Amino acid sequence: MEQIPTTDIDPVFAHTTNLASCNLNSKVLACSNDYFASADNLLTPTLAVSRPGVFIHTGAWYDGWETRRHNSEPYDWVVIKLGVAAASIHGVEVDTAYFKGNYGEKAELQATYAQEGSGITDAQIADPSFAGWKTLLPASPCGPSQRHGWKFPIEVSQDPYTHVRLLMYPDGGFARLRLYGHAIPPSAPTLQAASAPIEELSSALNGGLALAASDEHFTPSSNILLPGRGKDMGDGWETARSRGAGHVDWAVIKLGLPGSVAKVVVDTKDFRGNFPRAVRVHGLVSGTADDGLPSADDPHWVEIVKGDKPCQADTEHVFEAGDLAAGGTDTQVFSHVKLTLVPDGGVKRFRIFGRRG
Structure with missing residues (x-):
């Protein structure tokens, strides 16, 4: 596992695709909590924005995923289904832009591959009891209002994945999740x-x-x-x-x-x-x-x-x-x-x- 300096994230992953994007049909299946700001914001393809002084009924407006305080569990979590048939994931970025006194202190990324026809449903994968996750990024420290990037070893990036789960320790906010890799197209039918x-x-x-x-x-x-x-x-x-x-x-x-x-x-x-x-x-x-x-x-x-x-x-x-x-x-x-x-x-x-x- 290689941590990438913030200034090097874009050049290191220049020839990959951000698979964690709603523009590529990726979507949130479930999350533990998103009281202050929706987990869907993690998949927004554009940079996070700040609106100082803007408040909604839950409190200050944030462009990201923000959970309640005082989580009784070790972490909050969100399960995301990738919009492609399958993907190889070469690296991950967790961006805490504009989250300063309320950022998640650590991030962990897990992934799984649910092959078409395997009988494993999205509902099963979204359930907290699902046991088929593989850890790609172990719990790693995050800082306030900055981009954090990690590049995976080749043995990780060669495997196909269809779903990911992001864990945030213990609670707080992340602005964006970016998964850098390549889409794996569906198999071609056997035809002349x-x-x-x-x-x-x-x-x-x-x-x-x-x-x-x-x-x-x-x-x-x-x-x-x-x-x-x-x-x-x-x-x-x-x-x-x-x-x-x-x-x-x-x-x-x-x-x-x-x-x-x-x-x-x-x-x-x-x-x-x-x-x-x-x-x-x-x-x-x-x-x-x-x-x-x-x-x-x-x-x-x-x-x-x-x-x-x-x-x-x-x-x-x-x-x-x-x-x-x-x-x-x-x-x-x-x-x-x-x-x-x-x-x-x-x-x-x-x-x-x-x-x-």
Whole structure:
């Protein structure tokens, strides 16, 4: 178990996904107590905020999970079901932002794997008597109003998990829980390649990962891989305004499911005065990409969508059939894709649909 300095948490886990997010459909199944502030707040994808002087009927308003004082048990607990089919967890962050005289003094993380068809129900896992938990992080000290990160050894991160339980000793408040790792997609049905179903190869739910972007001034590129169409402009990807001639912005995505491409969707929902003038979509055929991070100017990028495609405000742009480049998008297996914004702006979602390779 390696504790990560606060300043290193983001770079250490840069190429992972925060699996403990309501945007990835993770949800709280049960908790011991959340009298002052809801345990659901742990899964809020944005940073915690402070509202000094704001009071509600239970007391001061807090953006996090806060339990009653004087817990008669050793700890308070919350059980969370991950929104993905299963996940590998590489590390955890417990953020006590704005909890100062009321933070939880120690955190412990447990996890379990309830394989589909195992007969183990969410209700059983949420019950305090459930005995199938594995400890990933032993009870570890936390301080007031700061981020605390731990990286797990490889023998922990290789195992699949579907549920986690966070213990807070003895009571108090945590602002956010972040679980850094990778989604494990559901198994593919046993079918002939031509009969394989069309799936969303790029989705974060299937392990899609935003590796790099030219600019993330307003919001991160990882948002474009989230399920659904989101709620507002804040859960898309938006770059700064460019001024130079010939400027473009780009994001490089590793597909969770390498495969052939049948359809591409670029959604500008909620982007009305700041959508890109046009977009380009390229891909890397499996085996041609750098094992680490392929560069945006890698010579092996090939067109998936033909040419620059004009965009409109607040619109789901669908490219298929004649919009796709001839010569193999439906037969070649792609491992990475690149979305280019001409010249800049914002998009809500970027979806690559096709068949697993």
